[in-house]
Amino acid sequence: MTGVKDLMHKVTHIRSPSGSRPTSPTAQPTSPTGSRPSSTISPAPSADGTASPRPTAPAEDMTPRMKENGELETKSEVKKRVAAEKKEKLKQEKEAARLKKEAAEKAAREAADVDYSADKYGKLPLVQSTERTGIVRTQFVNLSEANVGQDVTFRARLQTSRAQGAKMVFLVFRQQNHTIQALVQVEPELVSKKMVRFAESINPESIVLVEGTVQKPLEPVKSCTVQDAEIKIKTLRIISEAPNLLPFSMADALRPADSAEGATVALDTRLDNRILDLRTITNQSIFKMSSGVCNLFREYLNSQGFVEIHTPKLQGAATESGSSVFKVSYFKGNAYLAQSPQLAKQMCIAADMEKVYEIAPVFRAEDSNTHRHMTEFMGLDMEMAFEEHYHEVMETIDGMLKSIFAGLKQRYADDIAVVQKQFPHEDFTFLDETLVLHYTDAIKLLQEAGVQQGTPPAPIGDHDDMSTSTEKALGVIVKEKYKTDYYIIDKFPIALRPFYTMPDPTNPLLSNSYDFFMRGEEILSGAQRLHDAPMLEERMRAVGINPDDMKSYVDGFRLGAPPHAGGGIGLERVVMLFLKLNNIRRASLFPRDPKRLEP
């Protein structure tokens, strides 16, 4: 068995000499190559390096892997997995040998046939920008019964193929998160048996260029997103060929994690082969929505007069403390990666920018291996000068978040439905008037429900910090009582907040700060900040920070600054919690954690 890379080397790329290269869709294609089993091979998440362009582990890899819940496999789980992997590998090898033999026999049998459609299929030469025919390429999203009878040309991925006898093959083509059924059927002088066999032999995930006619299917195609139209194929050519064996099939990749209907793909396997994984319609929808969150965030804040800023990620000093920061070699010295734009965005307020936001990566050198931590994630930060009360800002943030939730539901209803098939969940609910709980009232709810935390478990004190599981318990209580997945907790104990937080004017134990929650998990933390330099310096010294170490920051307030407040959302958390993806890595294109820097 050969690795994908080697297979790819054997693929012949016909390139004509410079200047005489035929490239239009009607150019003479090269003869069909390769063969493929007529049924889709859907190996379970395989540890077989030879079948994977990015092997996740050798066949006998006894290293414990991370499971869905963030824990490592136990020894016995590892043994079980390795045994299963070995068995699967043997099975695949046998199957591949059998199929190869069959294909060779078939090819021999039919070598004598006359092929009257030899110019209608095959492999195209490399697209090197030689010509522009301007022929319009159709998008599936625009196709329906209304187009029946029309001739169309399109580029798409082949998702699956299924032969029906020797004279017909059904194909499913995919463009991002839209799929359509097509068929190649023997027809005298138009479609030869060889063309049908070629269609059947194309490796799934290859990119093809198709000409065909839109027709009405015999019955609605339930397995495709376009259900009331299908394509009768006239020409079929390969633009870019996928390998014979993929790390996993699209069908497996689309099954919910707990599916009983077939193999599923482990998260680590997906992330190791992220490019393939990202092609599922689920992921196409997730990242369309992730893009949507950013657009909605900006649209709302732009409408409120905010200005977008870009602050440096390279810092001269390791600031803000709390989380650890990454150290960077910077010419002959060192720099540090910003763990948030906190200081810089406040400096923009001191610089009269009034209302600012930033969407940028933030970096955390924390060795946290959980479902909700990454070392690099996207911060959607905002900061705003206010006139009288920090609730002006809290209400702006609330308006922004509600606008995001409503916008997602309105613009991405189809995508939410797609994701729900793989990640079943109740629709995200929020109230027109957001629930704002005083911190002490939130604690009271927990106390009344008998929630305990710590080791050994104990009742929660009025000014105690809430653990992640306590926060989740509160989410359940709130959902039950107030029918909402979204709420605010206001007035956190000052001891739990960073040094730059403004104390409450009436209770010195509390502060003018708030957290925003989705489904019982915190997505935004914010507060009124200290805008008075002497007070800020006093607080810094109290927590052991030398104000001179953050001179530029403190200087901003010495030069006069307006009262201000703000906050920051984690983009991936919002997407994960809105869609209940259960692991933050699923909301990041190429996630980074203490153990993963690739791909």
Next chain:
Amino acid sequence: MTGVKDLMHKVTHIRSPSGSRPTSPTAQPTSPTGSRPSSTISPAPSADGTASPRPTAPAEDMTPRMKENGELETKSEVKKRVAAEKKEKLKQEKEAARLKKEAAEKAAREAADVDYSADKYGKLPLVQSTERTGIVRTQFVNLSEANVGQDVTFRARLQTSRAQGAKMVFLVFRQQNHTIQALVQVEPELVSKKMVRFAESINPESIVLVEGTVQKPLEPVKSCTVQDAEIKIKTLRIISEAPNLLPFSMADALRPADSAEGATVALDTRLDNRILDLRTITNQSIFKMSSGVCNLFREYLNSQGFVEIHTPKLQGAATESGSSVFKVSYFKGNAYLAQSPQLAKQMCIAADMEKVYEIAPVFRAEDSNTHRHMTEFMGLDMEMAFEEHYHEVMETIDGMLKSIFAGLKQRYADDIAVVQKQFPHEDFTFLDETLVLHYTDAIKLLQEAGVQQGTPPAPIGDHDDMSTSTEKALGVIVKEKYKTDYYIIDKFPIALRPFYTMPDPTNPLLSNSYDFFMRGEEILSGAQRLHDAPMLEERMRAVGINPDDMKSYVDGFRLGAPPHAGGGIGLERVVMLFLKLNNIRRASLFPRDPKRLEP
């Protein structure tokens, strides 16, 4: 003389006991404190550490500084500067002493006066969010003659004050890039002499809360952005106080670099005190426009079906070569900062995302100390699958850039005018149909004009790289001949482009690549990429890169990828060149270069 920090410590912050704190605008203010010279002190860029919250250098700092042109000062220039700085310091100290004496005398003279407006001015207690009166705060941008007679309340910076006799003082207030004139005039039972003196004594750059009446000025106020209305002040209170002496005055900061009319502020001094510098109306306009460029970029690409992506800046390997990369300590190993999203955005194309863009910081560990290089800047990147020809993508980029230029001119005409006062320049010109020059034709233009480059200077060969000064010379030739500041050069020699560039199909010495220029400087570099894995590997080996070192990237193409092309703009370059700011640091909030990591 006391440092600003110490001065600030002496400021009394009156805080009433919890629960009984008066905070509404009508609350009893504390008595006026401090005195200020009646004429504005506008020190030249001062090396006097005591006068600056962020001293740029001690009085005798003999370290050569960077000049406007990116070169360091010569020894004699340093001596000259230090001497001037000493003289200036002495002058300032004398002036300060004189003014202090005068103020003390005045205060003594007038101590016996009755103050009937004691409750109408002074310093407000710290804004700690105690109360919400809901009184609407006015924005200058909405004020004009139409509002005459109305009572208004607003928060603003005091920009300047100018006494006219003992009974009247003119103030200029600023809100971001809008200014308005106001006056405090003695009036029996309403405005006392003491209140006028208080108004005169407020340090410029302090933030104040003002109640007043809009009235028509005697003549249009040419020095303010609101020219047909002024404010007659009824109450005047300090929200946040600026120090007695600033690193430089707003008036100096607003003068063009070559102004003969008064002191100007050196770039390094500005950057050392960036928060103060950013408050100039020029900078407020520059960064509003910078935010506008990003909005226009996204609006255009969103309308073309693009999706926003966020790719990791932490990379497992130092890739792409060419520019150097920063090394990061990553737990027990190392990571590297992405020098562009090139590889990741192409991987998104292989993952079927079709049309993607990203706005994110990029990092370059190049020790380049020029007017156009920074170690961290904002990349506006895009990548797009195409059907037949990379010109589909080149035209999309062209459409996007023209939409940015047109949008800036349309939405930011006032801001462009503001910036032009400090940075005089001809309006940026571009054609409806963009000029596209073939590389060899561009070279021909240079050859015909007799442009030479290199040491010793020599005529330019057909496939030679163009130096920065050659590119500028071409910009002048093109402007002369085609009347445009914006054009494209297509078909660069393959030898000058990165390994992932698609060769030209007819001339093996050329490539399917392009650069976009503004005023003779490159702002975008892009190309059709190699989407065929074997071809890509061949090119990697040819330039000495082991394909295994960039496995995730190459794997994407092994799994089948559509033909695609793209490019990336440098945000700060676009802003710098559109507004002719002459130094890229002026287009970055907090610029980073080999010598600067602060503020």
